Amino acid sequence: MGEDSAVSLFREYLRIKTVQPDVDYSKSVAFLQRVAKDIGLQFKSFEVAPKKPICIMTWEGLEPSLPSILLSSHIDVVPVFPEHWRVDPFSAEKIDGNIYARGSQDMKCVSIQYMEAIRRIKSSGKRLLRTLHLVFTSDEEIGSTPQSLFVHHDEFKKLNVGFALDEGIANPGEEFRVFYGERSIWWVRVECQGQPGHGSQFIENTAAQKIQKVINRFLSFRDEEEKRLKSDESLSLGHVTTVNMTMMDGGIQFNVVPAQLSVGFDIRVSPYVDLDEFEKQIATWCHQAGPDVSYTFVVKGCHQELTSIDKSDPWWSAFHRSCLNMDLKIQTEIFPAGTDSRFIRKCGIPAIGFSPMNYTPILLHDHNEYLNEDIFLRGIEIYQEIIPALANVQRF
Amino acid sequence: MAELKEDPAVTNFRKYLRINTVQPNPNYAEASSYFKSLAAELELPYKTVQVVSGKDMCIITWTGQQPNLSSVLLYSHIDVVPVFPEHWRVDPFSAEKIDGNIYARGSQDMKCVGIQYIEAIRRLKKEGRKFQRTIHIMFGPDEEIGGMGGMGTFYKMDEFKQLNIGFALDEGIANPEEAFRVFYGERNCWWCTVICPGDPGHGSAILKNTAAEKFNKVINSFLSFRREQEERLESNPNLTLGDVTTVNLTMVEGGVQMNVIPAEMKASFDIRIPPTVNLEEFEKKINMWCKEAGEGIRIVYPVRGMSQDITSISSEDKWWAAFSSACSNQNMKIQTEIFPAATDSRFVRSCGIPAIGFSPMNYTPILLHDHNEYLNEDIFLRGIEIYQEIIPALANVQ
Known part of the structure; x- marks a missing residue:
């Protein structure tokens, strides 16, 4: 046929x-x-x-x-x-x-x-x-x-x-x-700067400790939104804000504590969220992760x-x-x-x-x-x- | 004029420092001819043993009065x-x-x-001293890049055994400080890459079984262990860095583009484990962290040292007694x-x-x-x- x-x-x-x-x-x-x-x-x-x-x-x-x-x-x-x-x-x-x-x-x-x-x-x-x-x-x-x-x-x-x-x-x-x-697309890249050094040492103020805090903050918000979606049948995915950690890079070699680690998040912000307030929240998360943690928007939609x-x-x-x-x-x-x-x-x-x-x-x-x-x-x-x-x- | 007044030992030291033996392309040939000239000054035999092409162990030997006794290596x-x-x-x-x-x-x-060994021997010889045991002053290549072009290979060779160290x-x-x-x-060096696989998908979705969640749990487990060890070190003044396990997250990798949930994310750790830690137990712990973080996580070890040999520092040990009393005699x-x-000593101790x-x-x-x-x-x-x-x-x- x-x-x-x-x-x-x-x-x-x-x-x-x-x-x-x-x-x-x-x-x-x-x-x-x-x-x-x-x-x-x-x-x-x-x-x-x-x-x-x-x-x-x-x-x-x-x-x-x-x-x-x-x-x-x-x-x-x-x-x-x-x-x-x-x-x-x-x-x-x-x-x-x-x-x-x-x-x-x-x-x-x-x-x-x-x-x-x-x-x-x-x-x-x-x-x-x-x-x-x-x-x-x-x-x-x-x-x-x-x-x-x-x-x-x-x-x-x-x-x-x-x-x-x-x-x-x-x-x-x-x-x-x-x-x-x-939802509005926010692609956010967070860069964590820290003290470099030898991989066998305990160094204070490392990029790794900061990126860990950043990831924990973003992903726990992800969990909260997921729970909110599941607990209310009237909500669909578009009604909540989703966060996904999609990019990750940093490091030179195994035995060198890196001076910078970066992470990228794909965030979709519900049209019912106040965008200014949400950005303040992101700024707070980065601030709380330690000094020299900065975020940049690869894409920042306001739709x-x-x-x-x-x-x-x-x-x-x-x-x-x-x-x-x-x-x-x-x-x-x-x-x-x-x-x-x-x-x-x-x-x-x-x-x-x-x-x-x-x-x-x-x-x-x-x-x-x-x-x-x-x-x-x-x-x-x-x-x-x-x-x-x-x-x-x-x-x- | 200042140069003229310099101790010749210092001059020799500075001469050696000017020979560019920086990794990754050290000039070992120039260093070897320098050692040869020093051996000639000491009137001691000099030989080289090739470990790999272009990389030799360089040995100056002062034979002792009882050459059948095991020797002392100055490495x-x-x-x-x-x-x-x-x-x-x-x-x-x-x-x-x-x-x-x-x-x-x-x-x-x-x-x-290296030069201090040479100059000490020069002075001892000049004083006419003689010793029971044979002394080997040995210079080895490639310690800074893992030792495989040097002691890491040489210690398995017959020429090493013949030194009877x-x-x-x-x-x-x-x-x-003063001490x-x-x-x-x-400590043993473990380089460990944890590979977290997950379901890929669109960056706007909420998926189960993502690489990111596993990655998050993995670094949380490793880094909270790091914190425990750091606290242990800080709270006990008797401990030094060598007594605790250090963990550093040194490399991260993953992702395709911002809106694609990746199928894989990797975290690499530099871990240094003291000889008092049971390595099997420690590996089990790592496996457990990875298992708890989710399905399908793989661990690869580009480097995994397993030697836990410790040199005795008991006063009953004749070598330690000799070393430590020589120190205390000088009020050190x-x-x-x-x-x-890590140093080349690990190969010798093994x-x-x-x-x-x-x-x-x-x-x-x-x-x-x-x-x-x-x-x-x-x-x-x-x-x-x-x-x-x-x-x-x-x-x-x-």
């Missing part, structure tokens, strides 16, 4: 290696240009920074003066540990209908689903009221600098975006998860804007109604991580995070990331309903 | 540790003398001792300790040969491996006199 051409296209896209760091985007830009041409969409790509492209496909609506619909996705994927994978992470092998590849959930699936849904809508002869823009961004996985530049770019303003869709997360259960806000999920909101109502029409169970949440949506919301534009993957284990950034092909194909049908509903929202 | 290493010249007040290989202090890398560790002297450490420090054992205050770091670590440097700040290492020339000269008493006492042990 032949594979659905949408699945083949998905797998082809997965095979284009766009893994961080130092992604070569040229092949994926060429791929997107080819697909746009194939579907009959206008295509434009430009660099917001050297080697950091933004690609835009456009389908003009019947009333191009109305604010448009933005369908956003990012091109890059996170690194892999191939030794832990059952297949080559860039082979997109299909085993029992499951397509294994880095990016199969996060988020090459959605890019192809947007395009395939539009291909079908177009070929059915329909026209939509509002203009659709598919925007493909770079470097989302390492802090979204290109997107942060793009939203201030003239090319973005020209798009006149009224509402945006961007990525969500899989759910092993029946519900589709829908995200109306997200506490929430998109309306009120029935009176025309965008939400269109999105919500089309889900109901298809009997989709949805579950509204704060996105636990950071997505390109935060920059869109910051411009005052409502944005919803949604990747149509129910009955699917959460494997973003994990080994053996996969998506089932039936779930993938069902997603295209879902977008065939949602996209027209949004693009046909009347002038308000 | 010193030739190499010195690297320098950061920008932190030095003089060129570290110029051996400049300022106010009687001779500044050079190796002035304390341990070219002083009964007792050895090797390096000690300076003391700012001379005397070392009769040393001595203080017996376990050496806190053959069952008693060895004492002793560098006659009292009233001297501890500057080994530090910037601006120096030794005062009067302290240096006094050290020769001290060996003039100690060496005969040892070489005449019945």
